[in-house]
Amino acid sequence: xxxxxxxxxxxxxxxxxxxxxxxxxxxxxxxxxxxxxxxxxxxxxxxxxxxxxxxxxxxxxxxxxxxxxxxxxxxxxxxxxxxxxxxxxxxxxxxxxxxxxxxxxxxxxxxxxxxxxxxxxxxxxxxxxxxxxxxxxxxxxxxxxxxxxxxxxxxxxxxxxxxxxxxxxxxxxxxxxxxxxxxxxxxxxxxxxxxxxxxxxxxxx
Numbered sequence: 001x002x003x004x005x006x007x008x009x010x011x012x013x014x015x016x017x018x019x020x021x022x023x024x025x026x027x028x029x030x031x032x033x034x035x036x037x038x039x040x041x042x043x044x045x046x047x048x049x050x051x052x053x054x055x056x057x058x059x060x061x062x063x064x065x066x067x068x069x070x071x072x073x074x075x076x077x078x079x080x081x082x083x084x085x086x087x088x089x090x091x092x093x094x095x096x097x098x099x100x101x102x103x104x105x106x107x108x109x110x111x112x113x114x115x116x117x118x119x120x121x122x123x124x125x126x127x128x129x130x131x132x133x134x135x136x137x138x139x140x141x142x143x144x145x146x147x148x149x150x151x152x153x154x155x156x157x158x159x160x161x162x163x164x165x166x167x168x169x170x171x172x173x174x175x176x177x178x179x180x181x182x183x184x185x186x187x188x189x190x191x192x193x194x195x196x197x198x199x200x201x202x203x204x205x
């Protein structure tokens with residue numbers, strides 16, 4: 001705890017600081033609650049999108065198994081025949097935090113020999129596109145969670161600083177200054193009475 005001046009000016013300074021901490025603390029607590037609520041909401045949405053994505057992939061894999069190998073959807077290097085070309089996002093704002101918002105994505109499909117690839121590949125690529133769209137959406141939702149979680153950590157630190165350090169510290173400073181000033185005032189009154197008594201005694205003698 002930093003050393004404080006035991007003066008009336010310092011008392012006013014400490015009172016103003018305490019008033020400011022108590023005014024901002026509810027705002028910080030509200031922001032913390034809002035961030036926690038939004039993170040839970042986005043996590044639930046990400047889980048839902050992930051389940052949809054997994055169901056689509058299982059359906060695709062089961063469907064392809066009937067007709068042939070899933071390798072038919074891959075390039076020679078093992079990557080998919082279809083790949084994201086451009087991800088379209090916007091920027092949103094939650095509790096003062098800028099977050100990316102998924103809008104859409106454009107894909108590029110590698111040319112393949114229609115006479116070599118089986119007929120079902122065209123339909124499978126469309127299904128894979130839907131799966132990749134969900135993968136992109138999940139990645140952006142995770143980015144939202146990361147940004148909001150980072151802000152939550154900072155906000156929680158500030159709430160703890162105000163609640164556990166600044167407000168108790170300032171309250172204690174005010175108490176100390178008041179005691180000191182009270183003692184000074186009492187001492188001054190006592191000195192005044194003594195001085196007055198001495199004046200009276202000299203007058204009477």
